[in-house]
Amino acid sequence: MAKVVGFNGNAAVAYAMKQINPDVVAAYPITPQTDCVERFAEYVSEGVVDTEFVTVESEHSAMSACIGAAAAGGRVMTATAANGLAFMWEMLYIAASMRLPIVMMVANRALSGNINIHCDHSDTMGARDAGWIHLFSENAQEAYDNTIQAIKIAEDLGVRLPVMVTQDGFIISHAVERVEILEDEEVKNFIGSYPKRYPLLDLEHPVTYGPIDLFDYYFEHKRSQIEAIDNCLPVIERVGKEFEKLSGRQYGLLEGYRLEDAEYAVVALGSTCGTAREAIDSLREQGKKVGLLKMRCFRPFPRESVIKALSPLKGVAVLDRSVSFGGFGGPLFTEIRSALYDAPSRPLIINFFYGLGGRDIYPEDIEKALGKIEEVAKVGKIEQHIDYLGLRE
Amino acid sequence: MGELKGWKELIPGGIIAEAGNAREYKTGDWRTEKPELNLEKCINCFFCWAYCPDNAVIVDAEAGKMVAFNYDYCKGCGICASICPAKGAITMVEER
Numbered sequence: 411m412a413k414v415v416g417f418n419g420n421a422a423v424a425y426a427m428k429q430i431n432p433d434v435v436a437a438y439p440i441t442p443q444t445d446c447v448e449r450f451a452e453y454v455s456e457g458v459v460d461t462e463f464v465t466v467e468s469e470h471s472a473m474s475a476c477i478g479a480a481a482a483g484g485r486v487m488t489a490t491a492a493n494g495l496a497f498m499w500e501m502l503y504i505a506a507s508m509r510l511p512i513v514m515m516v517a518n519r520a521l522s523g524n525i526n527i528h529c530d531h532s533d534t535m536g537a538r539d540a541g542w543i544h545l546f547s548e549n550a551q552e553a554y555d556n557t558i559q560a561i562k563i564a565e566d567l568g569v570r571l572p573v574m575v576t577q578d579g580f581i582i583s584h585a586v587e588r589v590e591i592l593e594d595e596e597v598k599n600f601i602g603s604y605p606k607r608y609p610l611l612d613l614e615h616p617v618t619y620g621p622i623d624l625f626d627y628y629f630e631h632k633r634s635q636i637e638a639i640d641n642c643l644p645v646i647e648r649v650g651k652e653f654e655k656l657s658g659r660q661y662g663l664l665e666g667y668r669l670e671d672a673e674y675a676v677v678a679l680g681s682t683c684g685t686a687r688e689a690i691d692s693l694r695e696q697g698k699k700v701g702l703l704k705m706r707c708f709r710p711f712p713r714e715s716v717i718k719a720l721s722p723l724k725g726v727a728v729l730d731r732s733v734s735f736g737g738f739g740g741p742l743f744t745e746i747r748s749a750l751y752d753a754p755s756r757p758l759i760i761n762f763f764y765g766l767g768g769r770d771i772y773p774e775d776i777e778k779a780l781g782k783i784e785e786v787a788k789v790g791k792i793e794q795h796i797d798y799l800g801l802r803e
Numbered sequence: 804m805g806e807l808k809g810w811k812e813l814i815p816g817g818i819i820a821e822a823g824n825a826r827e828y829k830t831g832d833w834r835t836e837k838p839e840l841n842l843e844k845c846i847n848c849f850f851c852w853a854y855c856p857d858n859a860v861i862v863d864a865e866a867g868k869m870v871a872f873n874y875d876y877c878k879g880c881g882i883c884a885s886i887c888p889a890k891g892a893i894t895m896v897e898e899r
Contacts (some may be wrong), residue, residue, distance in 0.1 A: 509816035566847050570815060618819035630810035631817045638815065 412590040412657070419547070419582035422589050423489065423515045423575070424449035428459055429597035430561055432513075433484030433604070436464035436475035440494035441527045442579040443517040447489055463685070469494040472511075473501035480510035482618045483609025485561070488512065491579055492519035495533045499540075505572045506541025507635060508619055511564030512572040514542075515557060518680065518731075519579040520767045528768020529579040531679060532732040535741045541635055543573040543642060544709040546679045550587040553577040555659060556706075558592070561601045562649045568666035569642040570607065578681040580768065592657060600656055639710045644798055645709055663712035665704040666719055668694060672701030674783050675720065678729040679705050682764075682771055686729075689776035700780050705742065713749045721753040725787035727779040729799070731765045739796055758787050766800035775799040830857065834879030836895045838872055844892040845869045851883035851893060 418423065424446045427435070435454075437447045454463040464479075466472045469490050480486040490498065495516055498714055505512050515545060516534050520526040545560060546555040553575065560573040577583055592600075608617045623631055643663060650661030666735060667683075669675060676686050683704040693700045703719050703726075705712075720726055728747070730740025743761035750756040762779050765771045777800060786792055814820055838851075852860040853889050859877035861870040872883075884893040 479894060507817065606818070608814075608820060615820070616822035618822075618824075619816070621817065621819055623817055627813070627817070630808070630813055633810040634813055634815060637810075 411590070414588055414590050416586045417550055417554070417589040417591075418445070418584050418586045419515065419550040419553045419577040420446035420584065421449055422550040423557050423577070424599040425591060426451070426554050426557035426597070427487055428453045428531070429592070429594050430487065430558065430601060431459045431598075432461050432487040434462045434464065434479035434486045435488060436466050436472045436479065436486075437488045438466050438469045438472045438494060440491050441504065442470070442583045443491040443515065443520055445583065446515060446517070469497040470501060471717055473498040473505060476512045476514075477505050477508065477510060480505070480512050481508060481609075482611045483606045485565070485604040486509070486510070486512045489515040489517070491517040492521055492527075492533045495537060496521060499537070502537055502542060502572075504620070504663070507631070509570040509635075509638065510572060511570055513557065513560045513564055514572065514574050515553070516574050516576045517579040517583040518576050519584045525580070526767040529681075530583050530731045530768065531576075531741075531768045532766075534574055534576050536735075537574070537731040538741060541571065541639060542709060543569075543571055543639065543646070543665070544647075544707070545573060545575050546706055546708060547575065547577045547582065548681060548683045548704065550577070550582055550585070550589050551659070553582060554591065555653065555657065555661065557655050558597055558600065559649050559661065562652075563642065563646055565601075565605055566642070566645045566649075567605060567607065569638065569645050571639060571642060576680065581681045590657070590659075596656060600653070629729055630633060643707070643710055643712055661706065663707040663715050664719065665706060667702040667704065669701035669703060669719060671699060671723045673699040674726070674780055674787065675701045675703055675723055676727045676776055676779055677703045677705065677720070677742060677743065679708065679731065682729060682731065685771055685773055686776045689715070689780070691771035692773060693777060693780060698784075707724055708742075711745050711749070716746060716749045717753045720750060720757060721755050723757040726757045726759045727760050727781035727783040728759060729765050729779065730761060730778075733763060733766070744754060758783070758790075758792055760786060760792060760794070761796045762799045763796070763801075769800050811830065829875045831859075831873075831875045831877055834874075834877060834898050836879045836881065837874065837898050838879070838881070838883050839894045839896050840869070840872060841892050841894070842869070844889050846889045846892070848888060850886045850888065854882050854886045856880065856882065
């Protein structure tokens, strides 16, 4: 019988970090992630982990220290949010380019300005092209489970890429929920010992990290990075299956909810998927054939799984909790719509922006989105591609 | 640089897995001007050898003689010509 505890998302991730027992954690506090790093710092001061905790003066330094420690040959973790993630910007690209398997929890929070501490996905969506794997969590349980799986995915010798595990700021990070935890030994055995590759501290085999890379080789290195992140989809699936054996909880690249016979669906990330389940159950009771596609893995984008899940549908409403200013729709919409372009059949697709700066989303909002796409599909023509939920006119 | 490798042949992460390979990077091709040596005017003071930031001055230490410039690594900065006390021993000329 699994042990059940009351944890908020931050506590769940801090507990996972305790069980992972990384060699190095370098982190700087920022709301709503602070609580996670504080809890982990307590584990360090209590001596229940062997981690070298580096208190840095900024997030730029946090990621720099993580890069140094990972290149040296350590298992490395950190956490941040919003402007902290933005401040790591250049280092995020360097971590991925050097193929360092750093695992970072991000408590999704709106980027300034104006200043706001609540949830939206503008922070990690802004970092979507940095070369990291992005795993979204629907609740504290998934934040815990994803953190443990992220270690195994990142460190796989066929992957060797950093992973961001996200959870919606405050909505998940600060809400206490029922969380099933694994035994320390189970986590230890699941992740195994850290498989080192080209560690700087191997003095018998000296290596150079981060040499200058100009027009002669930079392009080839980027091409190999493209290959690396594309190739990690099967690893994410395999680790999900192994984790299911251990925990009984299922993890894939994405998850369909009541999608098998659905005609219309919403696509969402993070905690909104929980809200959507509620709305879908209620609409199903009224006889509406509706479902949800939850994207767990956003980077790499699981194109084929998305086509398989969505191409039989009549209409899809994509919910974006961040804006790509001046773009045609939000980041999730753009990806989904592009993936379906050459699908054998494709649904009509509309985009809803919602929840910016932590604005609540209600089941009625999701019902409205599903109602709208049904209406559009019946007319057979999209008059307005982009709309808003929960916005005052 | 020798033969350029394709992307499949590279070590992931742009890592260089052997030590002591800076010599393989011939920085001499950055040069726009090169120092020319006139041994008849050289007084073998070794100032150029001491000042060269690229270790690109070849001398015969035992004989105490200036020998040549190593154009594989000389970037043509001109410090040798500027520091040379023997007029006309080192002249910067346009690289062709």
